[in-house]
Amino acid sequence: MGLNRSTILGLVSDLTEAGLVAEELPRDTGRAGRPSLVVRPRSDQVYVLAFDVGVDRLAAARIGLGGQFLDRCESALTLDDRHEPTVVARLLAGFADQMLGTTEAGSRCVGVGVALRGLVRHADGLVRYAPNMGWTDQAFGAELARQLGMSIPVRVDNEANLGALAEHMRGAGVGADNVVYLHGDIGIGGGVIVDGRLLRGRDGYGGEVGHMIVNPRDGNHCGCGAQGCLEAEAGEGALLAAAGRDPRATGQEAVHAVVAAAERGDTVALAALHRVSDWLGVGTASLINIFNPSVVIFGGILREVFLSAAAPIRSRINRSTLDVARESLRLRVSTLGDDTVLVGAAELGFSDILADPLATIAYTPRKHLRQSPVR
Amino acid sequence: MGLNRSTILGLVSDLTEAGLVAEELPRDTGRAGRPSLVVRPRSDQVYVLAFDVGVDRLAAARIGLGGQFLDRCESALTLDDRHEPTVVARLLAGFADQMLGTTEAGSRCVGVGVALRGLVRHADGLVRYAPNMGWTDQAFGAELARQLGMSIPVRVDNEANLGALAEHMRGAGVGADNVVYLHGDIGIGGGVIVDGRLLRGRDGYGGEVGHMIVNPRDGNHCGCGAQGCLEAEAGEGALLAAAGRDPRATGQEAVHAVVAAAERGDTVALAALHRVSDWLGVGTASLINIFNPSVVIFGGILREVFLSAAAPIRSRINRSTLDVARESLRLRVSTLGDDTVLVGAAELGFSDILADPLATIAYTPRKHLRQSPVR
Numbered sequence: 001m002g003l004n005r006s007t008i009l010g011l012v013s014d015l016t017e018a019g020l021v022a023e024e025l026p027r028d029t030g031r032a033g034r035p036s037l038v039v040r041p042r043s044d045q046v047y048v049l050a051f052d053v054g055v056d057r058l059a060a061a062r063i064g065l066g067g068q069f070l071d072r073c074e075s076a077l078t079l080d081d082r083h084e085p086t087v088v089a090r091l092l093a094g095f096a097d098q099m100l101g102t103t104e105a106g107s108r109c110v111g112v113g114v115a116l117r118g119l120v121r122h123a124d125g126l127v128r129y130a131p132n133m134g135w136t137d138q139a140f141g142a143e144l145a146r147q148l149g150m151s152i153p154v155r156v157d158n159e160a161n162l163g164a165l166a167e168h169m170r171g172a173g174v175g176a177d178n179v180v181y182l183h184g185d186i187g188i189g190g191g192v193i194v195d196g197r198l199l200r201g202r203d204g205y206g207g208e209v210g211h212m213i214v215n216p217r218d219g220n221h222c223g224c225g226a227q228g229c230l231e232a233e234a235g236e237g238a239l240l241a242a243a244g245r246d247p248r249a250t251g252q253e254a255v256h257a258v259v260a261a262a263e264r265g266d267t268v269a270l271a272a273l274h275r276v277s278d279w280l281g282v283g284t285a286s287l288i289n290i291f292n293p294s295v296v297i298f299g300g301i302l303r304e305v306f307l308s309a310a311a312p313i314r315s316r317i318n319r320s321t322l323d324v325a326r327e328s329l330r331l332r333v334s335t336l337g338d339d340t341v342l343v344g345a346a347e348l349g350f351s352d353i354l355a356d357p358l359a360t361i362a363y364t365p366r367k368h369l370r371q372s373p374v375r
Numbered sequence: 376m377g378l379n380r381s382t383i384l385g386l387v388s389d390l391t392e393a394g395l396v397a398e399e400l401p402r403d404t405g406r407a408g409r410p411s412l413v414v415r416p417r418s419d420q421v422y423v424l425a426f427d428v429g430v431d432r433l434a435a436a437r438i439g440l441g442g443q444f445l446d447r448c449e450s451a452l453t454l455d456d457r458h459e460p461t462v463v464a465r466l467l468a469g470f471a472d473q474m475l476g477t478t479e480a481g482s483r484c485v486g487v488g489v490a491l492r493g494l495v496r497h498a499d500g501l502v503r504y505a506p507n508m509g510w511t512d513q514a515f516g517a518e519l520a521r522q523l524g525m526s527i528p529v530r531v532d533n534e535a536n537l538g539a540l541a542e543h544m545r546g547a548g549v550g551a552d553n554v555v556y557l558h559g560d561i562g563i564g565g566g567v568i569v570d571g572r573l574l575r576g577r578d579g580y581g582g583e584v585g586h587m588i589v590n591p592r593d594g595n596h597c598g599c600g601a602q603g604c605l606e607a608e609a610g611e612g613a614l615l616a617a618a619g620r621d622p623r624a625t626g627q628e629a630v631h632a633v634v635a636a637a638e639r640g641d642t643v644a645l646a647a648l649h650r651v652s653d654w655l656g657v658g659t660a661s662l663i664n665i666f667n668p669s670v671v672i673f674g675g676i677l678r679e680v681f682l683s684a685a686a687p688i689r690s691r692i693n694r695s696t697l698d699v700a701r702e703s704l705r706l707r708v709s710t711l712g713d714d715t716v717l718v719g720a721a722e723l724g725f726s727d728i729l730a731d732p733l734a735t736i737a738y739t740p741r742k743h744l745r746q747s748p749v750r
Contacts (some may be wrong), residue, residue: 119699128699178577192665194569194576201569201667202553205700211664213695214591216657226660226695285601286587290567290665292576320588320601324494324503325580 012039018361019108020046020065020353041066044104046361048111048349051092051144052159052341055082055117055132055186056251060095062103063346065110065353067170069339071099083134085127085143093147110360111152113349114141115159115341117185122204125156131223132186155348159183161207162344163334164191165198167297170343172332176294180287182209182280183340184302186250187223188231192291210235214282233279236301242272255301259308277309281316288321288329299334306333387414393736394483395421395440395728416441419479421736423486423724426467426519427534427716430457430492430507430561431626435470437478438721440485440728442545444714446474460502460513461522468522485736486527488724489516490534490716492560497579500531506598507561530723534558536582537719538709539566540573542672545718547707551669555662557584557655558715559677561625562598563606567666585610589657608654611676617647630676634683652684656691663696663704674709681708 003011015021023037043064052059054077062071073095081087092114100109118130125141145154164173164181173179179193190209192199199206210231211224219228220238232238236255237247243258261269284296298306306313314331334340353360378386390396398412418439427434429452437446448470456462467489475484493505500516516531523529539548539556548554554568565584567574574581585606586599594603595613607613611630616622618633636644659671673681681688685706692701709715728736 119697129697176577178581190665194574195572197570199569199666201700202551202669202703203667203699205697206553206665206667208664208667208697208700211697212587212661213589213657216589216695217592224697282588282591286661289583289586290565290581291574292578292581292583294577320591322494322504322580322583322586322599324578325576325583328577 014358015039018358019106020357020361043068044070045107046110046353047103047107048113048346049096049099049109049148050342050345050349051095051112051114052345053077053088053092053114053116053133054159058088058091058095059342060092060099061342061346062099062109063342063349065350067343067346071102072342073098085135085138085140086147089140089144089147092144096148096150108361109150109152110353111349111351112144112148112150112154113162113345113347113351114144114154114156115162115345115348116140116156117159117187117189119205119208120156120158122157122200125154127156128205153352155351157204157345157348158189158191158207159185159341159344160189160210161191161198161200162348163189163299163340164193164207164297164344165347166336166340166342166344167299167334168193168196169347171336171340172297172334173295178291178293178295180209180284180291180293180296181334182284182296182298182302184235184255184298184300184305186236188235188302189300190287192287192293194291209283209287212283212286214279214286230279230283234276234283234305238279239272239276239305242275243269244272252301252304255304259304263308273305273309274312277305277312278316280305281313282320284313284331285317285320288317288325292325294328295330295332297332297334299336299340303333303337306331389733390414393733394481395732395736418443419445420482421485421728422478422482423488423721424471424474424484424523425717425720425724426470426487426489427720428452428463428467428489428491428508429534433463433466433470434717435467435474436717436721437474437484438717438724440725442718442721446477447717448473458509460510460515460518463508464515464519464522467519471523471525483736484525484527485728486724486726487519487523487525487529488537488720488722488726489519489529489531490537490720490723491515491531492534492562492564494580494583495531495533497532497575500529502531503580528727530726532579532720532723533564533566533582534560534716534719535564535585536566536573536575537723538564538674538715539568539582539672539719540722541711541715541719542674542709543568543571544722546711546715547672547709548670553666553668553670555584555659555666555668555671556709557659557671557673557677559610559630559673559675559680561611563610563677564675565662567662567668569666584658584662587658587661589654589661605654605658609651609658609680613654614647614651614680617650618644619647627676627679630679634679638683648680648684649687652680652687653691655680656688657695659688659706660692660695663692663700667700669703670705670707672707672709674711674715678708678712681706 046065127138141156160183167173177196183189188210215228220232222229222232241247421440520529535558542548558564563585590603595607597604597607612622
């Protein structure tokens, strides 16, 4: 970083005093001489709450500085509950109480990050449109902050954006500054890292690669109102319908059943998988020509689709991209698996303290310690 | 900028001493009190050479700091000449001699920017692939630098990237941090500004929106080898072919003839224009969902297409984009017209001096003054 020794000593001592890092002796390196101290984040002492609001499932985790999972909980979300933002916020606040009850003495919650399936305005976290939840213009972050009563900022973002952030920082995209992340769920979400930063666009609605039009003339109708979106041709519903199954009975298991049938040689399932893979290849090819990424990462249910149909996807990409745009390209599956979105929500929760550690740490302790039995 | 008065005085005096800016009395404002001096770039004294290498036309300009055209020349490029990078470089060096012969005493050339129709590696300006020129892996910038003999850097980039930069800094995209620029030429090039910066991707090949696949199943074959690229459905060749004209007789005039015929009510031309506009709308819709831009700008021949077919383009965009993604969106045509690419090449030429004015100015004068009659 071009900083001299005394500058670094000063910075480390400020961070140590604030309780964010600790200096430790390194493990024996086998080399002679006095070993340098190693600076590590105090994951046990400084943490965030990360929430993943799925369409039929809620997940929460307490995640320490550095990305370590300290605690987690999860529950199903019923159709009735999901339509009410206040109910969803109450369920998440319940998770928070539960997880904060077991924290170590003196530990501090420094942020809250929430992932949602919808379009979120970046400036204030307003949930503009979350069709699967039935939400329009919901100030969900403010409602959750009110119910948590913790006087720390609650940040909200789109789940695929956070997935991209997570894979970029701690998963299959580590070390790459240009990353396209495709997240298959009920729909297909996307997140794009451009020059090391999340692509948000003017208001935060960027990266909606699931609504790229791949089949405008005779494509399936999409939930967004358009025809032939990538999500309508290569999403869960399209796979299930093409395999002759109920397209509404979505979920990881339904997708797994089709993939497993295809691997057993079931011709209908095989044709469905190939059809969906070809459309996925078309969409991915366009994204490669547009973004010239180092890596494209398939996450959520697209992980399984890619693992069993990599050959047709690669073949379509090879036919439909510029040679130079793919010469340094890697195609990968998410390495964080089901945790991708929670890890991204945690990174969002940490964003304030990482931007300005000493200013942020000042206002964090107090309030939630009331809820903690450990003093 | 949060700088205090004495810091600004110091900076301005450094820049004045380096000959980059001058302080002047403002025009009479009609207000009482001593007027503050106005700092202006010395456009007449500090300039770059900008080159636009078209497929059938070469253009060059001497452009002063601040974007002012000081001189220009242009000539046709024959089929035989365009295949030889050394010949093209010699023609450009001839333009340079001509323009440098009329410079003011003491004026300085601080950079050279070149726009090319092709994929250019950002790290070193290597022209990886320029199909219309027949070039593969040509170190054109180095060859031009050799022939210019001016010991200043020669920067090379893709013409649509530079068009995007120009419209962003001095045209229809001023004030917008998220801009999609579509440039119609023989093909369709694109340049995207994300958060105020040009999208380049890993190696500089990003922004190739003309090769987004819009019609994978029964689309036209594209020069890049793929099927159904936006450029193959909505480019010059597609318009001319759909209008029953010779798709190889390309050029602004040929496009103008089809648009004029459509405006006179020629049904074949009208149908061709609508067909192309619909594909342009499909591609643009996908880009809006992906980038959530403030503004989409149509340049080159797409300027004329948009001006006479805005309604069908808007209609397709309205049907195929997410509501929230287009709520603050403007659709515009290029305001720099035929100069867009040259203005962008000039900005590229100025990039070193803008990044570090005082370091850059040191190595610039001498060599080319030999070529100038004014001492």
